[in-house]
Amino acid sequence: xxxxxxxxxxxxVPVTRRGRRRGETTVAVVARLAGVSAPTVSKVLxxxxxxxxxxxxxxxxxxxxxxxxxPDAVTQAPMLEVAFQALESHLAIEIMRGVAQxxxxxxxxxxxxxxxxxxxxxxxxxxRRPVAxxxxxxxxxxxxxxxxxxxxxxLVALDPTGEPVHSVPSVGAANxxxxxxxxxxxxxxxxxxxxxxxxxxxxxxxxxxxxxxRAAMDAAGAEVDPSLLRSGTLSYEDGLRHGRALLALPTxxxxxxxxxxxxxxxxxxxxxxxxxxxxxxxxxxGFDDLEFARWSGPALTTVRQPLADxxxxxxxxxxxxxxxxxxxxLRLELxxxxxxxxxxxxxx
Amino acid sequence: xxxxxxxxxxxxVPVTRRGRRRGETTVAVVARLAGVSAPTVSKVLxxxxxxxxxxxxxxxxxxxxxxxxxPDAVTQAPMLEVAFQALESHLAIEIMRGVAQxxxxxxxxxxxxxxxxxxxxxxxxxxRRPVAxxxxxxxxxxxxxxxxxxxxxxLVALDPTGEPVHSVPSVGAANxxxxxxxxxxxxxxxxxxxxxxxxxxxxxxxxxxxxxxRAAMDAAGAEVDPSLLRSGTLSYEDGLRHGRALLALPTxxxxxxxxxxxxxxxxxxxxxxxxxxxxxxxxxxGFDDLEFARWSGPALTTVRQPLADxxxxxxxxxxxxxxxxxxxxLRLELxxxxxxxxxxxxxx
DNA sequence: CTGAAAGCGCTTACAG
DNA sequence: CTGAAAGCGCTTACAG
Numbered sequence: 074x075x076x077x078x079x080x081x082x083x084x085x086v087p088v089t090r091r092g093r094r095r096g097e098t099t100v101a102v103v104a105r106l107a108g109v110s111a112p113t114v115s116k117v118l119x120x121x122x123x124x125x126x127x128x129x130x131x132x133x134x135x136x137x138x139x140x141x142x143x144p145d146a147v148t149q150a151p152m153l154e155v156a157f158q159a160l161e162s163h164l165a166i167e168i169m170r171g172v173a174q175x176x177x178x179x180x181x182x183x184x185x186x187x188x189x190x191x192x193x194x195x196x197x198x199x200x201r202r203p204v205a206x207x208x209x210x211x212x213x214x215x216x217x218x219x220x221x222x223x224x225x226x227x228l229v230a231l232d233p234t235g236e237p238v239h240s241v242p243s244v245g246a247a248n249x250x251x252x253x254x255x256x257x258x259x260x261x262x263x264x265x266x267x268x269x270x271x272x273x274x275x276x277x278x279x280x281x282x283x284x285x286x287r288a289a290m291d292a293a294g295a296e297v298d299p300s301l302l303r304s305g306t307l308s309y310e311d312g313l314r315h316g317r318a319l320l321a322l323p324t325x326x327x328x329x330x331x332x333x334x335x336x337x338x339x340x341x342x343x344x345x346x347x348x349x350x351x352x353x354x355x356x357x358x359g360f361d362d363l364e365f366a367r368w369s370g371p372a373l374t375t376v377r378q379p380l381a382d383x384x385x386x387x388x389x390x391x392x393x394x395x396x397x398x399x400x401x402x403l404r405l406e407l408x409x410x411x412x413x414x415x416x417x418x419x420x421x
Numbered sequence: 422x423x424x425x426x427x428x429x430x431x432x433x434v435p436v437t438r439r440g441r442r443r444g445e446t447t448v449a450v451v452a453r454l455a456g457v458s459a460p461t462v463s464k465v466l467x468x469x470x471x472x473x474x475x476x477x478x479x480x481x482x483x484x485x486x487x488x489x490x491x492p493d494a495v496t497q498a499p500m501l502e503v504a505f506q507a508l509e510s511h512l513a514i515e516i517m518r519g520v521a522q523x524x525x526x527x528x529x530x531x532x533x534x535x536x537x538x539x540x541x542x543x544x545x546x547x548x549r550r551p552v553a554x555x556x557x558x559x560x561x562x563x564x565x566x567x568x569x570x571x572x573x574x575x576l577v578a579l580d581p582t583g584e585p586v587h588s589v590p591s592v593g594a595a596n597x598x599x600x601x602x603x604x605x606x607x608x609x610x611x612x613x614x615x616x617x618x619x620x621x622x623x624x625x626x627x628x629x630x631x632x633x634x635r636a637a638m639d640a641a642g643a644e645v646d647p648s649l650l651r652s653g654t655l656s657y658e659d660g661l662r663h664g665r666a667l668l669a670l671p672t673x674x675x676x677x678x679x680x681x682x683x684x685x686x687x688x689x690x691x692x693x694x695x696x697x698x699x700x701x702x703x704x705x706x707g708f709d710d711l712e713f714a715r716w717s718g719p720a721l722t723t724v725r726q727p728l729a730d731x732x733x734x735x736x737x738x739x740x741x742x743x744x745x746x747x748x749x750x751l752r753l754e755l756x757x758x759x760x761x762x763x764x765x766x767x768x769x
Numbered sequence: 770c771t772g773a774a775a776g777c778g779c780t781t782a783c784a785g
Numbered sequence: 786c787t788g789a790a791a792g793c794g795c796t797t798a799c800a801g
Contacts, residue, residue, distance in 0.1 A: 100795060110772040115796055125770055152532070163712070166514040173535055182545055184500070184532045187521055197530055309716050338716040345718050364511070365713040368657050368686040370693050448779060458788045463780055473786055 171384025227394035252285020312339020519732025600633020660687020
């Protein structure tokens with residue numbers, strides 16, 4: 074119960090009264106600037122009735138202009154909130170790492186929420202009054218965006234989908250380029266019969282990767298055999314399923330480009346069951362570069378999405394927006410890189 | 422900037438003054454009960470100097486008894502804090518999942534901190550006034566424990582190490598049993614020459630797994646060849662290193678029990694390089710059952726630590742302590758289970 | 770609808 | 786080391 078508040082005791086921060094730093098806007102100041110009394114400001118702040126609409130508006134404007142904050146908001150450690158649709162995502166931990174790095178450097182707490190837990194998640198987030206919210210994977214929808222905007226809390230989409238979400242500032246990866254690079258790598262090794270296992274139809278990032286694949290194939294004058302184009306969920310199981318189907322073809326592909334690493338591991342298993350060796354009988358390229366990619370046997374050649382960097386960039390963007398500064402760019406696309414390991418080789 | 426405080430406006434909660442609910446303990450009440458003045462209580466609350474040790478103690482006792490809370494604490498959404506030494510841990514995300522599940526069910530926010538980020542992490546945590554703190558992997562040390570105790574915030578160790586940390590309530594896994602079960606599985610398949618790759622010396626959980634291995638070997642009357650006992654860090658690299666050394670022995674083992682899944686994947690690579698097949702030439706058992714264990718080739722037989730359940734149990738324990746109730750047990754050890762997959766078979 | 774007055778909870782500056 | 790007094794920020798009850 075010591076309840077030491079560092080904003081009062083520590084670091085020589087000049088303090089006047091409870092929890093309020095010198096020079097910060099008080100109700101009295103707002104009242105003066107709005108040409109009303111302190112009680113009226115108080116009513117506006119607390120949403121009490123008995124204030125004319127026009128007066129209320131004027132007061133709210135001054136509150137915004139002066140960046141008024143309740144005294145208790147000061148004692149709260151400022152925090153950055155990250156909303157995941159579900160923690161199931163294998164990408165989650167790496168993203169968190171990037172966000173945490175930036176947040177820690179700025180002495181900010183990080184909170185996180187699973188939006189799948191129910192529709193009330195935003196209420197909880199709003200009560201915590203984060204300085205900004207990062208929504209991963211389309212976790213925040215239009216309605217949530219509006220409520221956050223109304224509270225003056227900036228929202229940034231961390232957005233492996235590449236889907237433009239109602240003009241929300243966002244960070245993503247260069248998916249098309251990744252698809253292009255992966256396919257070029259296989260073409261340069263001498264492959265021509267290259268299959269691709271894509272993602273679900275609505276998933277724009279998957280579409281971009283596919284288009285990159287097509288572009289590389291076209292540029293090399295390599296034919297895209299429609300029977301080599303498969304798509305499904307981004308899961309190990311679908312990798313196994315499509316891998317088996319591809320290897321069972323009369324003329325199977327000599328290489329497969331997978332829309333993510335999980336699919337690639339499924340293809341590994343399909344090859345194992347079919348008695349084909351990777352990379353001798355089949356080259357495989359993934360996408361993401363999750364940690365286990367380099368521990369798989371053989372180590373997986375894949376396209377690296379810089380998830381930690383993306384998290385860090387999203388945090389930077391969010392915190393810039395939180396200060397009211399206009400950031401240089403509202404959409405950031407981070408480069409993807411091909412990581413060539415042991416799952417690709419020239420065809421026999 | 423509307424800053425509506427739901428505790429003031431909403432739900433008919435009776436309110437007297439700013440943010441304080443009717444009947445809640447005020448500084449004045451505490452002062453009266455402690456036989457001091459309000460200013461003295463204020464000094465204690467804020468850790469200011471100029472209070473006799475004895476007086477401070479008396480006041481702190483009353484604060485605890487009366488469950489005093491700062492008025493701003495009321496407006497804050499209650500939160501449960503999880504402290505990780507580093508997010509590097511592959512176990513982190515699964516633990517978080519379990520914690521989040523319990524916390525969400527009780528409408529609690531979850532915050533998380535990396536303690537590796539610096540010695541100031543506890544200050545930040547204390548400012549957020551979590552209802553409880555869960556320290557993963559010995560993240561909180563004696564000093565931190567004392568400060569949390571002084572603030573009346575319960576601490577629970579989630580403790581794969583099995584190390585009893587200064588009588589802090591904790592949740593762990595049945596490591597000894599896991600080691601026993603894994604080794605028995607190999608013995609039952611007919612192996613006798615079974616190697617073990619253990620963890621670092623200070624790591625008690627690793628020691629428990631090793632002891633379980635020894636117990637199973639002894640019970641089966643199988644000799645433990647000292648050259649088959651190796652130890653190092655719990656990394657892929659050390660798995661590779663020890664795996665190569667073991668396979669290079671004049672009489673190599675027919676099976677290896679690894680202290681975690683990462684080591685096992687390193688042994689996979691060692692086998693691959695030595696041209697030995699798993700499980701035909703070498704059986705491998707891991708420990709943890711991380712998600713990628715079932716995606717490795719062949720799918721890894723391993724001892725499952727129920728990390729999500731452990732996170733959930735730690736959260737339950739923490740929240741029980743937070744209500745002031747004495748929990749039924751202060752140390753919980755969750756069962757481990759052998760998951761037999763494709764990396765183990767009878768020796769040739 | 771508005772604000773002067775009263776009052777609450779807490780903190781600070783300072784006298785003893 | 787302690788607390789009476791003063792004061793701050795905010796809210797409430799109520800008069801106009």
